Amino acid sequence: MNQIYDYIHELRNRQMALRARIEDSLAAGEIKFQYGEDHYQEEARCMGLRMIRDGLEKEGEQVILDFTKEHYPDQIDNERVWIGKMMRYLNAITDTLLDNIRAEGYIALQSNVELPNENAIFHPIRHLNIEHLPSLAMNGHSLVDLSQPETVKHLEGWLYYQSDKN
Numbered sequence: 001m002n003q004i005y006d007y008i009h010e011l012r013n014r015q016m017a018l019r020a021r022i023e024d025s026l027a028a029g030e031i032k033f034q035y036g037e038d039h040y041q042e043e044a045r046c047m048g049l050r051m052i053r054d055g056l057e058k059e060g061e062q063v064i065l066d067f068t069k070e071h072y073p074d075q076i077d078n079e080r081v082w083i084g085k086m087m088r089y090l091n092a093i094t095d096t097l098l099d100n101i102r103a104e105g106y107i108a109l110q111s112n113v114e115l116p117n118e119n120a121i122f123h124p125i126r127h128l129n130i131e132h133l134p135s136l137a138m139n140g141h142s143l144v145d146l147s148q149p150e151t152v153k154h155l156e157g158w159l160y161y162q163s164d165k166n
Helices: 002-024 039-053 057-071 073-089 095-103 130-137
Strands: 108-111 121-125 143-145
Touching (some): 002 039, 039 057, 039 073
Antiparallel strands (some): 108 121, 108 143
8 A cells, every 4th residue: 555655645746846837837827738638637647557557457547537537527438448558559668669760750759748757658759840839838848859869868658659630
């Protein structure tokens, strides 16, 4: 039970730090939270997936679902599908994976949370566009330039290929 407390404590600390960063941001008044694009939700997802990977399947899933029930009660089924996909399709960040991503023409990785975070979930991106502006406006550290060797040297986290948004 102490391990679960440690995970929850880390999650709360990261969420408080994120809240302070958002409130200090120039874009603070413009940020609108919605399902799947909520910074706090992403912190809960990261910690829940870490708990699942560490053998606390039910507890990790519950952390994710509790956040969803509180803030997006109509999205519970979608969140269960998301959890299943993440557990099936996540790839550990390795040098070989990074080389393959570069070879496929990707220029950066977008993290779902502020870095550094050993539980970050990344997706590769080919071009910077308007979708990346909120991260940049928040002075966020969630984009990793793949052309800079020092930025990927000790990169921790997990990668998945995001499906196209329509």
